[in-house]
Every structure is written in C-alpha cells, then in structure tokens.
Amino acid sequence: MTRIELTVNGEQRSAEVEPRLLLVHYLRETCGLRAANVGCDTTSCGACTVLLNDVSVKSCTVLAVQAAGMSVTTAEGLAPDGELHPVAAAFRQNHGLQCGFCTPGMVMAAVSLLAENPHPTEEEVREGLEGNFCRCTGYHNIVASVLDAADVLDPGGTRAAGVSA
C-alpha cells in the first residue's frame, strides 16, 4: 500500500492505495465519483476521461499513485453547484448525448480540447475526439455541441482558416 495526497474536484484527499489501483477505480470506488465509466480494456474508448492538472487523460491508463500531488477534475467537478458547465450545457442544448455512458468522458475531452484550441474547426473537433467512442449519437450532435460551446465560451473569437461548422 502506498499513501497518496491529491486534489479531486478541488478537495484535498489522502488515501492508502494498492500500487496497481487504477485512477478510474480510485475515483469510482474510493471517492464514490462514478461519472467516469470504464468502456474498454485497451485505452481505446475514452469513457474514463478526466482532467489531470487540467489536461485530459484516460483514467483507466493512469495509476492512482501517478496522480499523487496532482489535481483531478471529473465531470462531477465541472458542476460544483449543480449548475451545468457551459460545455455540458451545450451538450444538452444540442442533444449531444443519448444513453449518457460516453458523456462524462466526452465532456471532459471537449473541455480539454477547447482549452487547447478555443475555436476549432469541425475537422479539428473530430480529430480531437477520435479517442472518445460513442455508439449512440453518430458523433453528429457531439461535434455540434463542441462547436457551439466554443462560441459560448469565447463569443468574440474566430475559427481558424478553413471554417466549417
């Protein structure tokens, strides 16, 4: 067992964990934060995506001990007061979710993508979300949600050349 200290959704936490414990299982089982899901065993699907120091990671591929000293944000952490985060709100507005299983991971990936590239083209959104699978939406409304969120988050900004929306 190893002791780790980390911040989860702004809250300081400390825990004794097995060295092989995956971050996603730490979040789900130890912290009771079950928004992030496990959809595969090969780091392919992105259902487990969370932010680690504000950058999206697949939490099924990170050991809990590797997150020591870092700050983790899950979908729950985007909505501390139950108010929808602008990206989450855009997913609702554009019907970017159906069964919801991919959604927490998808939203976290989108938040990270928009932080890196505030005004992506449709193609950039699709490339940015390539590692996040969705079986329900055909990606159409997910892409629309992310493009819409970009406009909401930074209304004045302009998309890179080759605009497509």
Add this chain to the structure above:
Amino acid sequence: MSILGTRVLRTEDPRFLTTGGVYTEDVVDDRLAGACHVFFVRSPLAHARINGIDVSATLSAPGVIAAYSGADLADLPAIPPMMSGLINAEMTRRLLAIDKVRYVGEPVAVVVTEHPYQGEDAIELVAIDYDPMPPVLGFELPADAPLLFEAAGTNVAGELGNESSLQPDLFDGCEVVVSRTIVNQRVAPAPMETRAAAAAWSTDGRLTAWIPNQGAQGTRAELAELLGLDQSQVRVITPDVGGAFGAKFGADPEHAVVAWVARRLGRPARWTETRYENLISMTHGRGQQHTITIGGSRDGDVRAYRLQIIQDAGSYPRIGAILPYLTIMMTTGPYDIPRAEAIAKSVVTTTTPVGAYRGAGRPEATAAIERAMDLFAAEIGVDPAQVRRKNLLPAFAQPHRTAFGALYDTGDYVAGLDKALEAAGYAQLRKEQADRRASRDVRQLGIGLSSYVEITGMGDGPESPPTENASVEVHPDGTATILTGTSPHGQGHATAWAMLASDELGIPVEKITLKWGDTDLIPEGGGTGGSRSLQQGGAAVQQASRELLEVARERAAASLEANQADLVFDRTRSAFAVAGDPEASVPLSDLAAAERLVVRTVFSAPGATFPFGTHVAVVEVDTETGKPTLLRMITVDDAGVVLNPLLAEGQRHGGIAQGAAQAFVEEVVYDADGNPLTASFADYPFLSATEVPSFELAEMQTPTTYNPLGVKGIGEAGTIGATPAVQNAVIDAVAHLGVRHIDMPATSRRVWQALREAAALSGSEDT
C-alpha cells in the same frame, strides 16, 4: 400552442451531465452490501470436448470465495433454442458448458472473489482439460463438417423453404438476369456499457436482479426460465442502460449464473464484463450470406427477384437464427416486382451466438435488394436512381399487401427518393463524378443510393396486434408520474412521454416523472426494441392521459355541481372550468388531493407500421490506395409524424453512423481455427468521429393511421438505409474501372484488391 412537434430539450440530461448516469455497475443499494464478485472462465477453443475441470488451485488464491463449473449447475434445465418450433430443439445449451464448448468465449466455470481485482488472476488457475475438435465456420458448411450438436444430427438449425421450392421459370422472359453471392458480415453491437448484473436474494427466497436490459419484463421471464423459477419469484430492476442496440433483450446465461451464485453463497453477487468478454460473448449481429438474382428488361423494368439466405446463427441458436424470417418478409422492399421468392437456412457454427442488432433482419433485406438494384442498373447501363424510380411502388394510402405477407400501412416511396436526390444535388454530383472520371482523377467520386421500407412495432406475430400499457397519475402537488412498459436506454422517453402527457393535462414537462424498468412496479411491458416505443408506448401515454381527463371530468362535475357537458378543460391552468364561468373551476391537483387520480390503460395498434426513405451517400475513393472517405450522407427518413425533432434526429444520426460503419469499417473476424481476431477495441474497428461527416437530414412526414399520433418507428431507419447507400457509393466510385461489387466492410484493402482484379481482367481482355 401544442408542445407536440417541438424541440423540447431532454429532462434527463442534467443528471447525465453532472453526476453521470447510474448504470448497473454504479448501483449502490443496501441489498447489495458486501457483494462478492463473479468472474467467468471462458473457453479458449472454438470447439472442444471437456474432459475435466479442476478448480482446486484457484480456491486457495487470494480473496477467492468459491469456484463452480457446469457440474454444479447440472440440476438446472438445459436451455432450449429460441423459437424451438422453428429451430432444431436438440440445439440446447447449459448456463456453464458441461461436456462440450462451442465457441471461444463460452462460459465454462466461475470464480467468486471478495474484491474485483482478485478475479482476473484467479480465473487463470482453473485447470480445464480440453480435447480440441475441428471448428465449424462459414456459411456453406461441407457435408462432412463435424456436428456441433450430435443429438441434432445436423448443423442446420432451421429452414424457411428450400432449394426445391424455388421456381425454375422465375426469370423466364427477362432480357437481363444478374446473379451474385454477397456477404452481410457479422458485426458487434458493442454498446458502450458492457453487460453486467447484480443479484440479491431476500429471506423469502425472492431474487432481485439489476440488469442492463431493453425490457425488464422480458428479462424477468427469461431469467426465471433459466433459473427454473416462477416469474413471481423474480424482480428485475433496470438501472440506466448505456446503449443496447438489440443485444440487451432478455437475459443471458451469465446473468442467471450471477443470480445462482448469489443464492448458493447466500450473499449478493455482482458482475461487469470486460470489453474483451463483451466482444466475444455478447451476441453479434447480421451474419448472412445472400445469393441475389435479379432480372428484367433492358430499359430498367425489374420483373423478377430471388433471395437465398444463409444465416450464420453462431453456436447456440438465439433470435439471430430466426431473423431471416424478417428478412424474407421484407424481400422486395419498396419495389413493385411482379415475381419474387426467398428462402433461408440458418446454420450453427463454432462462433459467438448471433442475436438482434439495430434493424435485426431488415437491414439485411435492404442490403440485398439495394445491391441487386445497382447490379441490375450497372448491367443495363441505366442510372441507378432511374431504375429505382421506375420500380418503386406508387404512392398508396390504403394498406398494400406484399407477396411476402407484409402489410405496408402508408407510403410514398417515389416522393422520398426525389426529395433525397434533390437534397443531395444529385445531378450536380453525377456531373462532378463524370468530370473526375474524364480527368482520371486519383480521387474518384462515388454516389450510392438506397431506398428502403422497413417494419416497426411488430407484435408477437403477424396476426397479433401490438400492445403496450401506461399509467398516468396526477398528484396533489400538481406533478404527475407516468409508468411505461417501454424501456429507454438513450432514446429520451422521459422527455417524450412527458410531452405527450403535458399536452393533454396542461402539466409542464419538468413536473412529470417517468418510471420504467421495475417489474414489481410495472409487471407488464414489451420493452424497447423493433422501433416500437413511441407508436405503442407513447400512444398508450396519450390514451391514459385522455382517459384520466374523463375520470377527472366526472369528479370535477360533482365537485363544481355542474353538468359534465358544460365543463371545459383549461390546459393553461390544468383545471376544469364551467363554460362561460372560468371562476368556477377545479384544478386536477385538487381532484387528486380529494381522491387518488390515476389511470392505467393498454393501447392496441391494428398492426406494424412501415417507415421508409432514401439515403444518398457520397464517397471519395483514392484509387491508388483504395481508401474510401465518406464525404456526405443525405437522408430522407419518413417515420410519420415527428413528436420531438431533436430526439428523432438523434435517432437518425446514430443509426446512420452505425449503418455506415458496417458498410466500410466494422467486422467481427475469426481465424481459420475459430479464434476471434477482433476481441478488443484495439482490434475491432469501432467507428470513430473522424470516419464520418455531419449528416444532412431532409424532412418528410407521411402519417400512419395505426395510432392517433400518426407516428411510426425511427430507431432503426439509419442502419437500414445507410449501409447499402455507403456500400453502393464505394462501388460506384470505381465502377467505371470495371468493379461491380465489393463485400462489406469495403475497407481500403478490399477496394484496392477489387481495383487490382478489375485491372487484371481488363488487361487480359486487351491482350
């Protein structure tokens, strides 16, 4: 103004977007406190006899509580094949294999541990002595293929007609006859949430099972049967379900084993399968071989069509084994073909069982006839749109009976085709294609069409009217609760059903709660599948709301001391008022406070409905690498009246993507020994966001008269229309180079091979 037909945002979303859904693995419940964890030992061989199973080594592994093999469950009845009237009744299975395994992934033993992390290691310690047998793979099995079920005496699970029933003169008088054998390949439903179960027994011997499913009542019935219980002893609860696509109907052997373990150990038990298990052990979809023969005149009149189907049912016949029944029913699709016939045979192979997958039997029919139309068009050198227009059934308002027994309710197929062509800019696309062909562009353009009609909301059989129940209750605080026998898993029923009740009762959508999926609360229901929910479950909600208003009217009349006939219902206040005296009124909530205000009803439809449409796919094929890129998808999907365009469009998008994925990306592959080569998301080419464009949806609404809403099913249109459109488009892109057909998935490699073969052929003709 009515809320119906408007883009109401989903009431279920805030929850999914903050704390996330509560899927079976997420369920926290007192009854599951201290649950143990079940792990399955699965067969590594496609076909083998089991000589012995030794679980002793695993019992001393850390955290192992128990381990069981088939012998421990031998007192449970053998599981008959689904539809044992149509399918060879000797093709039975056990919850855990006893003397033989018949596919890689078949559950053979279970290990039960304290913690989830202990199971993966512990299952490695179960020693099983196998005697390998030759695998049985493919569609046309050799006569001397080993038998999967010796007692059955055959690998044919069932037949609908046979070669001797074919008419030898079917194509007499046709100027042109084209025939081809094509494959509608096996794919994985792969919902993002894998299968799971949690089970707890109460002291009175009753089972409560949490299972992701498409209809708790059907799951209860199958679970009870698998466990040899009466249905009254089983309660199924449906948590949020992370996608299903036909593969989560009923109960699987694994679900029953988890319940059995919980009873045996006197302790709740849980199981969540890994993606590896999901890809090899959840039922697969499709898996048909078609021999299509089409004949007609040189000017494009199709006179005769024959469809011969071989269904690969996988190892244990489930619903997939009888899906050819639906394929046959839809043989001629939207076309008026004077002579047509179809036969089918289902065979068992040493592979994962085949079940329903979005469309279930109908996409296969559409793929066959749409490929046939294109082969015919190519043979006579006529534009495929023209051939379709010439042969589509003319618009009809009275139900049309086909030669295969289907009764199409309403349709205007030509209008659907024309609308799609117009939205696509078809003439312009053909011109651009001609230009690229003329300039020998490396990137050639392909335009693919698919006109379809499908069956939705079918009852138990062709003659039994489909039904669904709903209850609506208004509460004293002005809120309402709906109970439905349908079972949402992404479709947005909570919003849609609330819209229907809101429209009748004048209660805002946000104040209406939908409940489903608990068999103690809702003992009857048909679940969600076959695109039945809105047209029957939704219609039931509207009917229940209207009946509730009649009950309320009676009570309001008494309370206001007025004649019922003098009362008007004021939706803006959700209240009955005396006509001409709005002050004299009583809200539904007050009536509910005086006496419980609840109505349960059963809606019954005269029959299934038949949505239709046309899809146009535009692809670019790199003729040097063979790589196809899907540029555009333009679709008309006419499913009658649309209740909430936001939800209907979402259903279309998802279906189109899955349909396109089958056409040029996805396939379940086995090697010659029957080993699955696509057992992880690293190997199964699951469609990603970069492989599809945004979709262009054109609107068309031809109401049905089979329900007061005028709606038909929309859930499966996408997979039915899109697959052949994309396949036809890829082939069309290289048709001028001599390619007539490419089997799905039309991957770069297959396209490249087809181009090489066509070039070799034209080369040899040149010399």
